[in-house]
Amino acid sequence: MILDHLAVAGTTLAEAAAHLEEALGIRLGPGGAHARYGTHNRLIGLEDGLYLEAIAIDPEQEPQEQPRWFNLDRFAGPARLSNWILRSEDLEAGKPLLPPHAQRHVAMQRGGLKWLMTVPADGLLPYDNLFPAVLQWQAEPPAGKLPQSGCRLTRLILSHPEAAELQAALDRILADPRVAVELGKPAMMAEFATPHGPRVLR
Structure with missing residues (x-):
């Protein structure tokens, strides 16, 4: 498995984006919405094929499934770096290597992007949410198509x-x-x- 991206969470998407932009001195590009968990994001590319994501609950969406991923239902306080995400070429084969609590995966879609991703049933990843989520892209990874930050x-x-x-x-x-x-x-x-x-x- 390899590193795919990092996520900054906030009580609002504006707060998450502002925190990321101020910390790195960059401007985020657009993103989209995740209907399954009622969240939305903004993205920016990094060097080495990685990217950064600002994410928050979308007040204009009712989630199809709860608890939300990334433990966002219980998020409080200032925006901060909250999660990191690995990429696997074969998530099903790799799941036995993960802690049992982190082996459940769901199918996700946002626009033309499709992926599988590990999301515990309670939304909280092991080790106080510090263990990485793991995804498998079912389309071309988005990092190369994103606005680039030079970071x-x-x-x-x-x-x-x-x-x-x-x-x-x-x-x-x-x-x-x-x-x-x-x-x-x-x-x-x-x-x-x-x-x-x-x-x-x-």
């Missing part, structure tokens, strides 16, 4: 009181030197090289 992810740092257990779970599915796990309170931080110099997204 490159250099490091993703996950902090958790069960750091050793989280690291062991990640070692089963990912080999990416940019991803580091540290002992501490649950938190996530990403470091970027940007046209404005090094920036941090929390």
